Amino acid sequence: MASVSHAGPLDAQLSAALREFCAQQYEHSGARKFSIDEAELAGILDEVAGRCNRTATASDLRTFLASLCLEDLVLARACARGHESAWEIFLLRFRVTLYESAYKIAREESAARELADSLYAELYGVNATGEVRTSKLRYYQGRGSLQGWLRTVLAQEYVNRYRSTRREASLDEALDAGRQFEAMEPDVSVADPRAEAAATVELEALEPEERLLLAAYYLDRRTLADIAKLMGVHESTISRRLERVTSGLRKRIRKRMIQSGMSPRQADEAMQDVDVRDLRIKVKETLRQETPEGAFYKEKDERR
Amino acid sequence: MNQELPKPLRNALARQAGDEVHPSPDVLTSFVERKLPGNEQDLVTSHLAQCADCREVVFLASGAAEDVAPERLELAGAAAPRRRWRLGLSWAVAAVAVLIVSGVLVWERFVPSQTASRVTSMGQPLGSAQRPLPPPPAEPETLAKSARSEFSAPKTSPALTTKGVSPKGVEKHPLVPVMAAPPAGESAQTLTAFEDKAELAAPAPVRQNAFAPNRADATPHAVVHPVNPMMYLQPDAVPHAVVPPVNPMMPLLGASATRWQWRVSADGHLEHLGATDEWTRVLADEATTFHVVSVVGSNVWAGGSGGALFHSSDGGENWSRVAIATSSGGAETGTIVSIQFRDAQDGVVITGGGSRWSTSDGGATWTLQ
Numbered sequence: 001m002a003s004v005s006h007a008g009p010l011d012a013q014l015s016a017a018l019r020e021f022c023a024q025q026y027e028h029s030g031a032r033k034f035s036i037d038e039a040e041l042a043g044i045l046d047e048v049a050g051r052c053n054r055t056a057t058a059s060d061l062r063t064f065l066a067s068l069c070l071e072d073l074v075l076a077r078a079c080a081r082g083h084e085s086a087w088e089i090f091l092l093r094f095r096v097t098l099y100e101s102a103y104k105i106a107r108e109e110s111a112a113r114e115l116a117d118s119l120y121a122e123l124y125g126v127n128a129t130g131e132v133r134t135s136k137l138r139y140y141q142g143r144g145s146l147q148g149w150l151r152t153v154l155a156q157e158y159v160n161r162y163r164s165t166r167r168e169a170s171l172d173e174a175l176d177a178g179r180q181f182e183a184m185e186p187d188v189s190v191a192d193p194r195a196e197a198a199a200t201v202e203l204e205a206l207e208p209e210e211r212l213l214l215a216a217y218y219l220d221r222r223t224l225a226d227i228a229k230l231m232g233v234h235e236s237t238i239s240r241r242l243e244r245v246t247s248g249l250r251k252r253i254r255k256r257m258i259q260s261g262m263s264p265r266q267a268d269e270a271m272q273d274v275d276v277r278d279l280r281i282k283v284k285e286t287l288r289q290e291t292p293e294g295a296f297y298k299e300k301d302e303r304r
Numbered sequence: 305m306n307q308e309l310p311k312p313l314r315n316a317l318a319r320q321a322g323d324e325v326h327p328s329p330d331v332l333t334s335f336v337e338r339k340l341p342g343n344e345q346d347l348v349t350s351h352l353a354q355c356a357d358c359r360e361v362v363f364l365a366s367g368a369a370e371d372v373a374p375e376r377l378e379l380a381g382a383a384a385p386r387r388r389w390r391l392g393l394s395w396a397v398a399a400v401a402v403l404i405v406s407g408v409l410v411w412e413r414f415v416p417s418q419t420a421s422r423v424t425s426m427g428q429p430l431g432s433a434q435r436p437l438p439p440p441p442a443e444p445e446t447l448a449k450s451a452r453s454e455f456s457a458p459k460t461s462p463a464l465t466t467k468g469v470s471p472k473g474v475e476k477h478p479l480v481p482v483m484a485a486p487p488a489g490e491s492a493q494t495l496t497a498f499e500d501k502a503e504l505a506a507p508a509p510v511r512q513n514a515f516a517p518n519r520a521d522a523t524p525h526a527v528v529h530p531v532n533p534m535m536y537l538q539p540d541a542v543p544h545a546v547v548p549p550v551n552p553m554m555p556l557l558g559a560s561a562t563r564w565q566w567r568v569s570a571d572g573h574l575e576h577l578g579a580t581d582e583w584t585r586v587l588a589d590e591a592t593t594f595h596v597v598s599v600v601g602s603n604v605w606a607g608g609s610g611g612a613l614f615h616s617s618d619g620g621e622n623w624s625r626v627a628i629a630t631s632s633g634g635a636e637t638g639t640i641v642s643i644q645f646r647d648a649q650d651g652v653v654i655t656g657g658g659s660r661w662s663t664s665d666g667g668a669t670w671t672l673q
Contacts, residue, residue: 155364211350246309
């Protein structure tokens, strides 16, 4: 049995809970057919639980372990180890899905194929230059389905690529457009700092889901259908919620501005719906929530 | 809602600083699949509100979880022009319906004495048989061969058998192809191969042609077959399969026919094709990733992650969760990847771990084989 290394007084209880779970689920997990014994399974689960920092109590650990997609996790780890039978199953189950998902993400045949091919190479554990590395499947933790994880990794890779190509292309585009010596346009959108402060405070007071809703709809221009699908509710629910959040927010911000010394008329003027196009400001630059270079999630190359 | 946000508010929204650390793909996947515990859900939601890149990722991943786009199916060389065919069919059906309604109105106006009897005849609930049932659409063995060639895994070729047909009542002896279980050791490969094929399975010509003899009967005046004709060709366990309404007369058969259309979506949702020709999610409250749905008569069985097994005996109106009790006193928790029922009582359920459970009393008790 692999040692279960958790610091603290709960070590024994956690180890016992983990062993108990492994004993119960070993047969159902499909680990046997991939030549993964019970001890190895315990090691995998120990690592996953440790990474997710969900080992406060034995009960928590049991709940967490029960929530894992165990069969997918075992399959991914078996693939990462190069088990042929596991790869056969993986290919049969996910090959088509992978390419379909890549197409839906990239919306273009060649880009989709390139995206899926590159991920395949990483899943096999070989990078673009043929250098052997750890299979990307090694990082799958089983918290969501393997199919969903593959979609997320594809999407992440696509966003990474898009962001890097966007930076590279921007200068070329500017040169092509003959705007290389274009002077920066002055930002004339000087808002009252009291209005900005009131908006910031009230925005922070919103529920996380409400803020996500606003950002997705007003910043990203997502459709109600897209947001509804992500949140698992009907479009009309999203529509109503948006209406409620924005109207409530307007009222509270106005009230806060008046409390900070602005007259009702000044507050109303500050709250006017200003069409940013009229202000000749760069909308994208104003709204963009740029992520710092290199901050996007990357797994550490951990070899065991 | 469609109006712009006030500029101070929008600026504040855009200024929200993203965290340095982004959630892992695992966590984002769990978020998309709504499996995160409450506190973690809030943390991730909060991060997403601030991080445009992670929002992009989850929306792309969520969008990619939709059904396979028809144009992609065509690119994969697996699709017949189903949508165009269905579109054309829907127009044809609408035209026929208009003609029939007009005809009935004209008939009612000029021949009032005969109308009453005709209305009485048409007023029978769908499924009520007043004439002898039409003969089976084709020779069962022929259909079984077609179905076998279309759905079975390439190597294992599970035996497809059929039960006998009684001309007196199909409900008692449903002619349902039975997908025999693969060998225990090969269950995963067999099923996944099957799933892979089934996902891209296009409505094969044999399906449409098989019902050609029935088209003449399927007028509004004809007696509607009490059992969905699709059942003759529909495998009783189709993991992740989309079972399209390929019967050309389906719109005329009404809700009693289309109610048999079930599928498991790519993201593990159980879905039902309603009378409006739209897929509706069923058992949405259950935190189960479904893998397989099986239909036998009015009995619908659906299975998925964590040993979740659901049964409806009334075509999906009401559901009950079925626990497969193990000898140790617990319940089966392996993912259910195959459900095969010969009739309402006898069936076999297979888990991803290879466990094979059988029942002969409609799921009340289970035996590990």
